[in-house]
Amino acid sequence: MQSRTPATRPGRPRSAAAATAILAATREALVELGWSKLTLGDVAARAGVAKTTIYRRWPGKNELVVDAVAELFDELELPDRGSLAADIEGVVLQFAVILDRPEARSGLMAVVAESTRDEALRERIRESIVERQKRLVLQGRTRAQTRGELPPESDPDDAARTVDLIFDVVAGAVVHRTLVSGRPADEDWVRGFTQVLLLGLRGAAALPVAVDP
Amino acid sequence: MQSRTPATRPGRPRSAAAATAILAATREALVELGWSKLTLGDVAARAGVAKTTIYRRWPGKNELVVDAVAELFDELELPDRGSLAADIEGVVLQFAVILDRPEARSGLMAVVAESTRDEALRERIRESIVERQKRLVLQGRTRAQTRGELPPESDPDDAARTVDLIFDVVAGAVVHRTLVSGRPADEDWVRGFTQVLLLGLRGAAALPVAVDP
DNA sequence: GCCATTACGCTACGACTCGTAGCGAAAGCG
DNA sequence: CGCTTTCGCTACGAGTCGTAGCGTAATGGC
Structure with a gap:
């Protein structure tokens, strides 16, 4: 799937735990707020990560929700x-x-x-x-x-x-x-x-x- | 449909032209911007009316789009x-x-x-x-x-x-x-x-x- | 064990949108 | 003419957006 990861990249690897936490937080926010009132800042707070971490991994709200669903x-x-x-x-x-x-x-x-x-x-x-x-x-x-x-x-x-x-x-x-x-x-x-x-x-x-x- | 209009209300009546202009502008904005990037300020500008006029007639973006569609x-x-x-x-x-x-x-x-x-x-x-x-x-x-x-x-x-x-x-x-x-x-x-x-x-x-x- | 490289958390930022309030003017009715 | 409601306009605080900059943490290569 991730063909843009040649084999092993140098540097600190992305936290797998952060990914699952973000996606779970996204689903949680979808339930409580719905799509239109869901904000990435809120998701970040729920997941216990910084807002910038989400932006580093997903282009925007749409793509994040797709992966979460x-x-x-x-x-x-x-x-x-x-x-x-x-x-x-x-x-x-x-x-x-x-x-x-x-x-x-x-x-x-x-x-x-x-x-x-x-x-x-x-x-x-x-x-x-x-x-x-x-x-x-x-x-x-x-x-x-x-x-x-x-x-x-x-x-x-x-x-x-x-x-x-x-x-x-x-x-x-x-x-x-x-x-x-x-x-x-x-x-x-x-x-x-x-x-x-x-x-x-x-x-x-x-x-x-x-x-x- | 409008059961809250007993017969003829006192005061200045709502402009019918404004309603059609607003709905048409909403559809136009839907085509050019899509739903998520559509703003009521933009619709007001397209329709040539004040933003407050839209808020007096529709509760929000959702209801406006429903009527427009x-x-x-x-x-x-x-x-x-x-x-x-x-x-x-x-x-x-x-x-x-x-x-x-x-x-x-x-x-x-x-x-x-x-x-x-x-x-x-x-x-x-x-x-x-x-x-x-x-x-x-x-x-x-x-x-x-x-x-x-x-x-x-x-x-x-x-x-x-x-x-x-x-x-x-x-x-x-x-x-x-x-x-x-x-x-x-x-x-x-x-x-x-x-x-x-x-x-x-x-x-x-x-x-x-x-x-x- | 050191170093280059990348991810992370945090803070701060300008730009934008939201929905509302207040105003004077306009347009109807009796 | 008064009364009432709508209209356009301006201004406002609150909230969100997406990004930049910084110091720190976690890897792999040498």
Whole structure:
């Protein structure tokens, strides 16, 4: 990851403890203050470091929040629930659990909003957050193929496009349900959503050209 | 809407021209500066009004941006494309068109992020933005029922839940595709998405209890 | 063991934004 | 004409930003 660290640099190394303290303090401040009222001075005080230390490591508030939120997605793992339908429900529920945490709610959407005017920030988000989520979708597909519930890759391009579509639908629906509609993505909702998605995918796969039922 | 205006209040009335100028200036500033760098002083200067005038009418930046963005959704109208499938594509495309405008991209997500810590703001967003979008979904359903493509309301509770689900899926997927994945919701993507959604809904409606194909 | 190099904590700084207060003038109504 | 409210303007204290400068701490190379 850190390709700009050739091997061992001379001089005092950066404190790893400071990094974890800063990121934890950032999440804490996100919960208590939200994104707009979060200041780097406050984060520094919480973490017990100097404000300048934060500026030496991160370009600004946006990048810091991205890294702080990204760590929340490290814990993500998809339990094997035995069937494609159950695994999709698992993916959706994992997203819902993450978005239930206040530090994710306030932080994630804010940096996404900022990324609309900052291409580098968008790329940072994609690398450190989106790709970690996407793993779950790919993981679920592989399992389904192993079980024989899905054909083992017909056209790679087409498959990639389908994965992208699924990902946008799943992540987008959960986010919209949770943050915009303001209602919990509970088990009932997840069940209904999964049913629609799964039937839609099966149907779409079954008709390459024929449309009428 | 303005129930706190009994009939005609004494004193000098608020300038309607000022309101439109302020909202237009807000959108202009959103495009040029984005949400985080937008200041009310800057908006006042653009609109040719005093900063205090803005503070007399809006509680703060968040509410101002909500109203400014909400006006973008006034133009929304759903053309009759002849079939349920085509109408759904129409709804999705309408969302995509709105989210293509930079003032919507940077403004909308930012206020949604802020609303996670401000219940009143969330309600304001729901009233002035979300409900205007939802109209399109309801409109499409009514048309489909008129055409006989959908049954005319079985259980009202169940119908409402389905509309909510459709709305979260449609709006969420378009938003995620556009803002997070950073790829355009063009006609190809919309076609694929609509196909999955429509097949999923048909399938879900067709099986109240039976599951096997 | 000394030295070059880098990170750290601390203080201080100018620039900017915030939200509010006070003023005189303007624009409505009875 | 009075009464009321809005408007533009100026000014203000408080708070934040991002940076610079300094002395000190922690490494690795020689």
